[in-house]
Amino acid sequence: MTIKLKTLLDRATKNMGSGMNSVVKESILEVIKLAYDEKIYVLITSGYRSFAEQNKLFAQGRTDKSKPIVTNARAGESLHNYGLALDYVIVSDDGRRAIWTVNNKWKRVAAIAKSLGFAWGGDFSSFLDYPHLQMTGGLTIKDLQNGKRPNLVSKVKKTPKDTPFPGTIYKVKSPLMNGNNIKKIQQKLGMPTKDIDGLYGAKTEKAVIAFQKKNGLQADGVVGKNTWNKLFN
Numbered sequence: 160m161t162i163k164l165k166t167l168l169d170r171a172t173k174n175m176g177s178g179m180n181s182v183v184k185e186s187i188l189e190v191i192k193l194a195y196d197e198k199i200y201v202l203i204t205s206g207y208r209s210f211a212e213q214n215k216l217f218a219q220g221r222t223d224k225s226k227p228i229v230t231n232a233r234a235g236e237s238l239h240n241y242g243l244a245l246d247y248v249i250v251s252d253d254g255r256r257a258i259w260t261v262n263n264k265w266k267r268v269a270a271i272a273k274s275l276g277f278a279w280g281g282d283f284s285s286f287l288d289y290p291h292l293q294m295t296g297g298l299t300i301k302d303l304q305n306g307k308r309p310n311l312v313s314k315v316k317k318t319p320k321d322t323p324f325p326g327t328i329y330k331v332k333s334p335l336m337n338g339n340n341i342k343k344i345q346q347k348l349g350m351p352t353k354d355i356d357g358l359y360g361a362k363t364e365k366a367v368i369a370f371q372k373k374n375g376l377q378a379d380g381v382v383g384k385n386t387w388n389k390l391f392n
Contacts, residue, residue: 162254164195175206179242182311183294186275189315193271196337199264206245210234241303244293261289275314333383344382347390
């Protein structure tokens with residue numbers, strides 16, 4: 160039985176805690192939703208940490224040598240302390256097993272996250288931290304320690320509740336426009352490799368409309384049955 164999206168969202172909210180920056184929280188929940196559309200199941204393992212929690216974690220492997228060292232950051236030295244960072248893992252279809260092998264699913268989640276404004280620890284030059292995502296708004300740890308806070312702007316697209324896919328607001332529903340199919344549509348349309356991301360944004364809509372006009376279809380930007388059949392049959 161496949162784990163439910165609501166379960167992943169509820170666990171994310173619980174594991175992140177109440178001290179997360181609102182834009183970071185909204186953005187990671189959107190990452191979970193978009194990944195779920197592609198049958199990738201993302202579990203958020205941690206988010207906000209208080210200074211006391213950070214010091215306790217720092218002590219692990221040092222004063223408390225029963226466990227390995229997991230961080231070099233003391234209280235106030237981690238983005239987690241300011242609600243600007245979180246950690247994730249991919250889980251099996253039933254949600255019972257963590258998949259720590261950094262495979263294409265990990266990288267796909269990272270790509271979705273980066274499209275929404277996150278920096279991924281897998282891109283770090285000094286220390287590769289694959290489970291880590293963060294938003295700083297250009298601020299450093301020193302800036303945060305001095306009381307500055309980033310002015311983050313959400314990149315999550317606001318759509319009506321009845322819109323069945325991410326992207327522009329459409330009047331017509333189409334069950335064909337899910338995460339897996341969108342990538343197939345982009346490939347079939349001959350879009351550049353860099354734009355084949357499984358997300359239905361302005362470039363994809365423009366390409367669909369151009370295809371519909373060329374083939375005498377209703378140019379509404381929605382890949383319904385007629386457009387789908389023309390593309391793939």
